[in-house]
Amino acid sequence: MDARSLSRLPILLTLFMGSIAITQQPAHARGIQTIDRIVAVVNESVITRHELDEMLKVAVRQIQKQGMQMPAYPELEKQILERLIVNRIQLQLAKETGLTVSDAELDQTVRRIAQENKMSLQEFYNALAQDGISFKKFRDEIRDEITLVRLKEREVNNRINVTESEVDNFLHTQANTSADDLEYRIAHILVDVPEQADAATIEVMRRRAEEALALLREGTEFAQVASEFSDADDAAQGGLLDWRPASQLTQRFAEYVTPMEPGHISPIIQSPNGFHILKLVDRRNQGEAVTMVEQTHARHILVKISELISESDARRRIADLKERLEHGARFEELAKLHSEDGSASSGGDLGWLSPGDTVPEFEHAMNALADGEISAPVQSPFGWHLIQVIERRSQDVTKERRRQTARQAIRARKADTAFQDWLQRLRDQAYVEYRLEEG
Structure with a gap:
C-alpha cells in the first residue's frame, strides 16, 4: 500500500x-x-x-x-x-x-x-x-x-535503479508488441515454497498446487480455491489483482497471460517463490494519457534517516537548516553542503516536476507553496526535506511521460521481486516460535 x-x-x-x-x-x-x-x-x-x-x-x-x-x-x-x-x-x-x-x-x-x-x-x-x-x-x-x-x-524501493538503456530497450520492445495497449485483470494462487527447501518439500508443494488446479478444472470458483490454497497476502480476497499492463507483470507471467482469453486458467507456473496458477479475469484497452500538465521547477534539501541518523536527529538537522535560511543563508549553498540527495551538487535543483514524479508527502507540500517560497520541514519515506518552488509552467510532456511510464513499469517489476526477496530474508533471520496449537 x-x-x-x-x-x-x-x-x-x-x-x-x-x-x-x-x-x-x-x-x-x-x-x-x-x-x-x-x-x-x-x-x-x-x-x-x-x-x-x-x-x-x-x-x-x-x-x-x-x-x-x-x-x-x-x-x-x-x-x-x-x-x-x-x-x-x-x-x-x-x-x-x-x-x-x-x-x-x-x-x-x-x-x-x-x-x-x-x-x-x-x-x-x-x-x-x-x-x-x-x-x-x-x-x-x-x-x-x-x-x-x-x-x-x-x-527496497529507494534502492531500485533504472538505467536509461533499460528504458530504451523497454520502449523498443513495446513498439514491436501489439499487446502494449492492453491492460489485464488477473487473479492468482501462490503455493509458497520456503527458501532452500529440499526436493521432498518442493514435491509436496507441487502436489498441493496440482490439487488446486484440479479443483479449478472441475469448475470450483477461483476465489474459493485461492482462499483455501493460496499463501499470498490477497488469498482472503480471492487472489484478485488490480488492472495492470503486461509491462508490469513478471516476464514469466506475461508469457502466459497475454495470449489467454478472459476466463481461462493457466497451467502451474514455477518461480523462485513457489508455484503459481493464474486466471485472466478480463482485459481492456488503456486510456490515452493526458499530455498537458502543470509542472513545478523546484529544489530541495534532504536529510536521510538511517541506522546512524535517527528520525529525531534528522528532524533536528533540517530544522537547523530552516532557521539558517530564515536568517539569510542561500538555499543553493546549504543544499550543496548538507543535502544527502543526488541533486546536492546542483544546489538541490530537481528540474521540472510533473504530478506523480515525487512521493505524495513531497508533492502536497510543494503544491502548497508560492513561487520563491520555502516550506517548513517535510517528512517523506526518503527522510526530511526543505522545498523551494522556483517557478511553474504548463507543458506538453508526451515524450517524457512515455519514458516515465516505462521507468515506473521497470521499477515496479524490479521492486516487486526485490521486496519479496527482502521480506523472505527478514523472515528467515527472525526468531519465530509458534504456539497456536497450545492450550
Whole structure:
C-alpha cells in the first residue's frame, strides 16, 4: 500500500458493516470471552490470541462482504497469523532503525481519511465507536500502515535503479508488441515454497498446487480455491489483482497471460517463490494519457534517516537548516553542503516536476507553496526535506511521460521481486516460535 491508498485501509472496509454473526467458527473467532494467551513469539515480542482474533474478524467480514465461500478456519487462521508475524518483524526493524510517524502526520492522515469518506472528524469518531473500534486502536493501525509503507520505500524501493538503456530497450520492445495497449485483470494462487527447501518439500508443494488446479478444472470458483490454497497476502480476497499492463507483470507471467482469453486458467507456473496458477479475469484497452500538465521547477534539501541518523536527529538537522535560511543563508549553498540527495551538487535543483514524479508527502507540500517560497520541514519515506518552488509552467510532456511510464513499469517489476526477496530474508533471520496449537 502506498500513501495514496491510506483511505482504503483494510479496517475501513468493515467500518459500516455493523455486527456480522460468524458461524461455523471456534468460540474464540465468534467473540466469546476467553483468557488471552500467546499464539506466537516473534524475536522479543509476542502475538496474542486477542490480536489474532481481531484480524480474523476483519478477514471474515471482507470474505462475507465479497460473497465468497469461507475457507477452512484452520487455513485462514494460519494465513492471518503469518501476516501478523511478517508485519511484526517489519515494525520491529522500523523501531530499531528510528523510523517513526509523528502525531502531526497521523492527525493529517486521519483528517484526510475522514474527508474522503465525506465525514467531519466528529462523525468519523462516532462511526468508529458505533462499529466497536476505539479511536486509539484506529490511530495505532494507521500508524503501523504508514510505517510499513515507509520501511518498504527505504529498504527496497529507494534502492531500485533504472538505467536509461533499460528504458530504451523497454520502449523498443513495446513498439514491436501489439499487446502494449492492453491492460489485464488477473487473479492468482501462490503455493509458497520456503527458501532452500529440499526436493521432498518442493514435491509436496507441487502436489498441493496440482490439487488446486484440479479443483479449478472441475469448475470450483477461483476465489474459493485461492482462499483455501493460496499463501499470498490477497488469498482472503480471492487472489484478485488490480488492472495492470503486461509491462508490469513478471516476464514469466506475461508469457502466459497475454495470449489467454478472459476466463481461462493457466497451467502451474514455477518461480523462485513457489508455484503459481493464474486466471485472466478480463482485459481492456488503456486510456490515452493526458499530455498537458502543470509542472513545478523546484529544489530541495534532504536529510536521510538511517541506522546512524535517527528520525529525531534528522528532524533536528533540517530544522537547523530552516532557521539558517530564515536568517539569510542561500538555499543553493546549504543544499550543496548538507543535502544527502543526488541533486546536492546542483544546489538541490530537481528540474521540472510533473504530478506523480515525487512521493505524495513531497508533492502536497510543494503544491502548497508560492513561487520563491520555502516550506517548513517535510517528512517523506526518503527522510526530511526543505522545498523551494522556483517557478511553474504548463507543458506538453508526451515524450517524457512515455519514458516515465516505462521507468515506473521497470521499477515496479524490479521492486516487486526485490521486496519479496527482502521480506523472505527478514523472515528467515527472525526468531519465530509458534504456539497456536497450545492450550
